[in-house]
Amino acid sequence: xxxxxxxxxxxxxxxxPGTPLLWIIRDTxxxxxxxxxxxxxxCGACTVHLDGNAIRxxxxxxxxxSGKNVNTIEGLSETSIGKTVQNAWxxxxxxxxxxxxxxxxxxxxxxxxKNPHPTDxxxxxxxxxxxxxxxxxxxxxxxxxxxxxxxxxxK
Amino acid sequence: xxxxxAPSPSRRKFIKDSTVLISGLVIGFYLPMKSGRAxxxxxxxxxVYPPNAFIRIGSDESVTIILNKSEMGQGVYTSLPxxxxxxxxxxxxxxxxxxxxxxxxxxxxGFGMQLTGGSSSxxxxxxQLRKVGACARILLIRAGATTWNVPEDECFAExxxxxxxxxxxxxxxxxLAAAASKLALPENVTLKDPKDFKLIGKATKRLDTPLxxxxxxxxxxxxxxxxxxxxxxxxxxxxxxxxxxxxxxxxKKIAGVEGVYPFENKIAxxxxxxxxxxxxxxxxxxxxxxxxxxxxxxxxMRADYLALAKTEGNIAVSIGDASGKxxxxxxxxxxxxxxxxxxxxxxxxxNVVVDxxxxxxxxxxxxxxxxxxxxxAAKIADLKPEQVEIHTTFLGGGFGRRANPRSDFVMEAVxxxxxxxxxxxxxxxREDxxxxxxxxxxxxxxxxxGIDAEGRPLTWKHTIVGQSIVADTPxxxxxxxxxxxxxxxxxxxxxxxSIPNLEVSLHSPKNAVTVQWWRSVGHSHTAFVVETMMDxxxxxxxxxxxxYRLSLLSPDSRYRGVLQLVAEKANWNQNKLxxxxxxxxxxxQSFESYVAQVxxxxxxxxxxxxHRIVSAVDCGIAINPDGIHQQIEGAIVYGLxxxxxxxxxxxKGKVVQSNxxxxxxxxxxxxxxIEVHIVQSNQPPTGIGEPGTPPVAPAIANAxxxxxxxxxxRMPFDQEAFG
Ligand code: FES
Ligand code: FES
Numbered sequence: 001x002x003x004x005x006x007x008x009x010x011x012x013x014x015x016x017p018g019t020p021l022l023w024i025i026r027d028t029x030x031x032x033x034x035x036x037x038x039x040x041x042x043c044g045a046c047t048v049h050l051d052g053n054a055i056r057x058x059x060x061x062x063x064x065x066s067g068k069n070v071n072t073i074e075g076l077s078e079t080s081i082g083k084t085v086q087n088a089w090x091x092x093x094x095x096x097x098x099x100x101x102x103x104x105x106x107x108x109x110x111x112x113x114k115n116p117h118p119t120d121x122x123x124x125x126x127x128x129x130x131x132x133x134x135x136x137x138x139x140x141x142x143x144x145x146x147x148x149x150x151x152x153x154x155k
Numbered sequence: 156x157x158x159x160x161a162p163s164p165s166r167r168k169f170i171k172d173s174t175v176l177i178s179g180l181v182i183g184f185y186l187p188m189k190s191g192r193a194x195x196x197x198x199x200x201x202x203v204y205p206p207n208a209f210i211r212i213g214s215d216e217s218v219t220i221i222l223n224k225s226e227m228g229q230g231v232y233t234s235l236p237x238x239x240x241x242x243x244x245x246x247x248x249x250x251x252x253x254x255x256x257x258x259x260x261x262x263x264x265g266f267g268m269q270l271t272g273g274s275s276s277x278x279x280x281x282x283q284l285r286k287v288g289a290c291a292r293i294l295l296i297r298a299g300a301t302t303w304n305v306p307e308d309e310c311f312a313e314x315x316x317x318x319x320x321x322x323x324x325x326x327x328x329x330x331l332a333a334a335a336s337k338l339a340l341p342e343n344v345t346l347k348d349p350k351d352f353k354l355i356g357k358a359t360k361r362l363d364t365p366l367x368x369x370x371x372x373x374x375x376x377x378x379x380x381x382x383x384x385x386x387x388x389x390x391x392x393x394x395x396x397x398x399x400x401x402x403x404x405x406x407k408k409i410a411g412v413e414g415v416y417p418f419e420n421k422i423a424x425x426x427x428x429x430x431x432x433x434x435x436x437x438x439x440x441x442x443x444x445x446x447x448x449x450x451x452x453x454x455x456m457r458a459d460y461l462a463l464a465k466t467e468g469n470i471a472v473s474i475g476d477a478s479g480k481x482x483x484x485x486x487x488x489x490x491x492x493x494x495x496x497x498x499x500x501x502x503x504x505x506n507v508v509v510d511x512x513x514x515x516x517x518x519x520x521x522x523x524x525x526x527x528x529x530x531x532a533a534k535i536a537d538l539k540p541e542q543v544e545i546h547t548t549f550l551g552g553g554f555g556r557r558a559n560p561r562s563d564f565v566m567e568a569v570x571x572x573x574x575x576x577x578x579x580x581x582x583x584x585r586e587d588x589x590x591x592x593x594x595x596x597x598x599x600x601x602x603x604x605g606i607d608a609e610g611r612p613l614t615w616k617h618t619i620v621g622q623s624i625v626a627d628t629p630x631x632x633x634x635x636x637x638x639x640x641x642x643x644x645x646x647x648x649x650x651x652x653s654i655p656n657l658e659v660s661l662h663s664p665k666n667a668v669t670v671q672w673w674r675s676v677g678h679s680h681t682a683f684v685v686e687t688m689m690d691x692x693x694x695x696x697x698x699x700x701x702x703y704r705l706s707l708l709s710p711d712s713r714y715r716g717v718l719q720l721v722a723e724k725a726n727w728n729q730n731k732l733x734x735x736x737x738x739x740x741x742x743x744q745s746f747e748s749y750v751a752q753v754x755x756x757x758x759x760x761x762x763x764x765x766h767r768i769v770s771a772v773d774c775g776i777a778i779n780p781d782g783i784h785q786q787i788e789g790a791i792v793y794g795l796x797x798x799x800x801x802x803x804x805x806x807k808g809k810v811v812q813s814n815x816x817x818x819x820x821x822x823x824x825x826x827x828x829i830e831v832h833i834v835q836s837n838q839p840p841t842g843i844g845e846p847g848t849p850p851v852a853p854a855i856a857n858a859x860x861x862x863x864x865x866x867x868x869r870m871p872f873d874q875e876a877f878g
Binding site for chain 1 (some may be wrong): 228364771823
C-alpha cells in the first residue's frame with residue numbers, strides 16, 4: 001500500500017510501485033483531468049504538482065510520492081492562485097481542443113506560485129516543456145501575464 | 156475515491172424516424188424516451204420539449220443545441236450555436252451544447268453523412284442552422300400569440316421571451332416550449348438581413364472553455380465503464396509486415412493482465428489498466444516477416460519520385476502550350492521540390508471505448524466520421540447500423556486523422572471487443588499513434604517556368620508525384636476524375652495568376668504506406684510549391700513580390716484584398732527590419748477562403764528562426780471573429796511545425812520517428828508573434844480550420860531567400876544548415 005494525498009485528501013493505493021503516478025491518477029483514482037500525451041516527459045500533458053512543484057506524472061513512479069502531496073487540475077480552483085490562473089485562461093479564451101490545457105495550467109500555476117511576476121524568458125522556459133498541438137502558446141503567454149497582473153505585488 | 160466513472164451519456168432518447176421535408180429544410184423530431192441501457196437517469200427528471208432535432212428547450216429555460224459536428228478545437232461548439240441562437244433569439248447565457256447521435260437528420264448537408272472535415276462545418280450549416288433556429292422561433296411566437304389570443308404579427312421574440320408588442324406581456328421560451336412542440340412546422344422561413352445580426356459577427360467566448368480549464372471536459376480517453384479492460388495492440392512495425400509467431404509467457408506474468416489475443420495480424424493485450432497492458436505488451440516476443448516493406452526506404456523513394464517528376468504524368472490541366480513556350484521564354488527557371496510524409500500527431504493519442512453486447516454496440520470515441528465508423532462497427536459486429544450507438548466525445552485534436560476513410564481505429568477496437576467479450580478501451584500509445592499508419596503523403600514536384608520580356612509569366616509546366624489519399628477508399632468515386640485525385644492537385648491547377656500556358660500533370664504511385672488527409676490536405680503541399688515558384692518569378696522579373704502578384708490577379712480577385720491588407724499591416728513597403736531579418740510573403744486560397752501571410756525571419760545558430768507572422772484572411776462573413784483568430788493562430792503553428800521540423804521517414808518499411816522527441820511539434824520558445832486581420836466581407840462564410848496552414852511554409856521560404864539568396868525547396872527547413 002502506498003499512501004499520499006491528492007488535492008488534500010488522503011489516498012491509499014495497492015499498486016506496483018513502479019507504476020507511473022499518471023496511471024494511478026487516471027486508471028485507479030479515475031481522475032481524468034490529467035492527460036496522457038507521450039509517456040516520456042516530452043509533452044507535459046500529465047503535469048501535476050508534487051509538494052508544489054510541477055512534475056511529469058508519466059515518468060514519476062507512484063512509490064516516489066509516498067507520503068507527499070499531489071495536486072491535480074481538479075483541485076486547482078480551491079487555491080486562490082489557481083482560480084486566478086483559470087480566470088485569466090477564461091478571459092483570454094486560451095483552449096482549443098483543450099487536451100493539453102490541464103498541463104499548461106498546472107505548469108503556469110507552479111511558475112506563478114514561485115515567481116508571481118515572471119519575465120518573458122522565464123515564462124518561455126517554464127512553459128517550453130508543455131506542447132500544444134493546437135498552437136495556443138501566444139494566448140497562454142497572455143493569460144500568464146494577465147494572471148501575473150492580478151496577483152499584484154506579493155513578492 | 157475508487158469510484159467507477161459513468162461516462163455522462165449525452166442522450167437518453169432515440170430519434171423517431173419522423174424526418175420531414177419542409178421547404179428544403181430537414182427537421183427531425185426528438186421524442187424523449189429511455190434508452191435501453193442508461194448509466195444514470197438523472198436527466199430524465201427534467202422534462203424537455205423538442206422543437207426539432209437540433210434544439211431542445213427545457214421547462215427550466217435551458218436551450219440545448221444538439222450538434223452534428225465534432226469539436227476538435229476548431230470552435231464549432233460555439234460558432235454553430237451562434238447560427239441557431241441568432242435566429243432563435245435565444246438568451247446566449249442559457250445555451251448549452253450536446254453531441255448528436257448518429258442519424259440521417261444529422262448528415263452533413265453536402266456530404267450526405269455525418270462528417271466533420273474539409274473546413275466545411277460553418278459553410279455547410281450556414282443556411283441550415285439559421286433556418287432551424289428561425290423555425291423554432293416562429294413556433295414559439297405562434298404558441299405565445301395563441302395563448303394570448305392575439306395576432307402573431309403583434310408578437311416578437313427577444314432573449315428567450317415572446318413579447319406582445321401592444322401590451323408588453325411576456326412569456327418565456329421554457330413556458331411555451333410544450334405548446335410550440337405540438338404545432339405544425341412553418342412552410343417558409345425568412346432569414347434575417349445580415350445588418351440585423353446581434354450575435355453573428357461579435358467576438359464570442361467559447362462555450363467549452365469552462366470545461367477545458369478544470370479538467371472536466373470529457374475526451375475519449377476519459378471514458379471509464381464498469382468492468383472495462385484497457386487494451387494495447389501490437390501492430391506490425393513495418394508496412395505490410397506479417398505476424399509469424401509470438402510468445403506471451405512473460406507478458407502474461409504481469410499482474411493485472413487478463414489475456415493476450417492474436418487477431419488479424421495483430422496481438423491485443425488486455426489488462427486492468429494502461430500500465431499493466433503496456434508493460435505486458437513490451438514483454439511480448441514477436442517475430443514479424445518484414446520482407447513486404449523492405450523496399451520502402453525514404454532515400455530510395457525520394458530518388459524514384461524525383462525521377463518520375465521529370466516525366467509527364469496524367470494531365471490535370473492544360474492551357475495553351477506549356478512545353479512549347481519554354482524555348483520562347485525570355486528567362487526560365489527549373490526547380491524540384493521535396494515534401495515528406497507527415498503525421499497528424501494530435502495531442503490525444505487515438506483511443507476507442509467499445510461496449511459490445513449480443514444485440515447492440517455502444518462506442519465512445521473522438522471521431523470526425525460517425526456515419527462511416529458506425530457502418531464499419533456494424534459490419535464487424537454483425538449488427539445493423541441502427542444497433543450501433545456512437546457517443547462523440549471531445550476530440551483532443553483531429554487534423555483529419557480522426558476521419559479515417561477506412562475507419563481504422565474504430566474497426567480495430569470493435570474487433571478487439573468481439574474477441575474479448577468485455578467492454579474495452581483500446582488505447583494507442585504516442586509511439587503507436589506516430590507509427591500506426593496514415594500520413595500526409597510524401598511529394599515530389601518538378602516545375603519549369605518561363606517569363607516574357609516584360610517579366611510576366613509565359614509558361615508554367617508542373618509535374619506532381621505523390622500517392623492518392625482517396626485511392627481504394629469510398630471517396631475515390633467522388634474525388635477522382637480521369638485518373639486525377641483532385642486532392643493531389645488542389646491549389647496547383649486553378650491558378651489565380653494570369654499564366655497563358657499552363658500544364659499540371661500528376662503521377663500517383665502506389666505503395667503500402669497508408670495515407671490520409673492532413674490539415675489543409677493537398678494545399679499543405681501545393682501552396683509551398685506554387686508560392687515559392689511565384690516568388691522566384693517575381694525576382695526573375697525584378698519585381699516586388701507583392702506588386703508582381705497583384706499585377707497578375709484579375710481586378711475582382713479576392714486574393715487582392717488579403718494581399719493588400721497584409722502588405723499594409725506588415726508594413727511591407729517601408730519595413731525597417733532589425734539587422735539580419737528579412738520578410739517574405741505568400742497567399743493561397745483553400746476551402747474557399749483566402750489567406751495572405753508575411754513572415755519575418757532571421758538565422759540563429761544556422762537555423763531559421765521565425766519572429767513574426769502577419770496574416771490577412773477573407774473567409775466571407777466572420778461568424779465569430781475571435782474564433783477566426785484562434786483558428787488562424789493554430790493553423791499557423793501547425794504549419795510552422797511542418798515547415799521547420801516535421802518529417803516522417805521510412806527505413807525498410809518502418810517509420811523511424813516514434814514520439815515528440817523525434818517528431819517535434821513547435822514549442823513555446825519557438826513561437827513568433829502572430830497577427831490576424833480579417834477582411835470585411837458580406838460573402839457567405841467559408842472555411843477557417845485549415846486555410847491558415849498552407850501559406851506558412853512558402854512565406855518563410857521566401858523570407859529566407861530575401862535574406863540569404865538561397866531557395867528552400869525541401870521541407871522541413873531544419874535539414875538546411877546555414878553557415
Ligand atoms: S504524458 Fe507526461 S510528459 Fe507527455
Ligand atoms: S489546446 Fe489542443 S493541444 Fe493544446
